[in-house]
Amino acid sequence: xxxxxxxxxxxxxxxxxxxxxxxxxxxxxxxxxxxxxxxxxxxxxxxxxxxxxxxxxxxxxxxxxxxxxxxxxxxxxxxxxxxxxxxxxxxxxxxxxxxxxxxxx
Numbered sequence: 001x002x003x004x005x006x007x008x009x010x011x012x013x014x015x016x017x018x019x020x021x022x023x024x025x026x027x028x029x030x031x032x033x034x035x036x037x038x039x040x041x042x043x044x045x046x047x048x049x050x051x052x053x054x055x056x057x058x059x060x061x062x063x064x065x066x067x068x069x070x071x072x073x074x075x076x077x078x079x080x081x082x083x084x085x086x087x088x089x090x091x092x093x094x095x096x097x098x099x100x101x102x103x104x105x
Contacts, residue, residue: 002082002090004038007045010091011036014098028094033104035097043083047093049076050100057093065093 002010011017011028017035019026026038037046046068049057054076057065064084067073080090 002085002087004040004043004082006087007038007082007090010087011038011045011094014095016102017098030098030101033101035101036094039079043081045080045082045090045094047078047080047097048100049078049093049097051076053093053096054078057089060089064089 008019008026012019014030016030018029020029021027022034022037025040027034028036028038035048039046051074054065054067057078058067061084064081066079068077068079070077078093080093082090
């Protein structure tokens with residue numbers, strides 16, 4: 001189980017990461033591009049993955065990693081249930097999301 005503060009600290013541990021408000025929820029950005037958001041009321045994170053990476057994490061455990069139920073989910077936006085995820089898995093997912101945003105610069 002990961003608490004909200006630990007999830008925040010992991011997201012901010014990547015070089016150049018910063019936290020900004022995004023429509024009332026904390027977002028984590030690099031180069032002013034979002035790679036994750038923290039859904040405080042639901043104790044989950046949204047991690048911006050590619051559809052392929054999303055399917056890999058989802059196949060590990062669909063109760064922990066699953067597509068956001070809208071068009072963003074089809075593009076790789078992935079919910080992560082913080083009360084169920086292992087710290088190393090969250091770190092891996094956030095790392096992949098952060099790297100993808102950095103690579104687009």
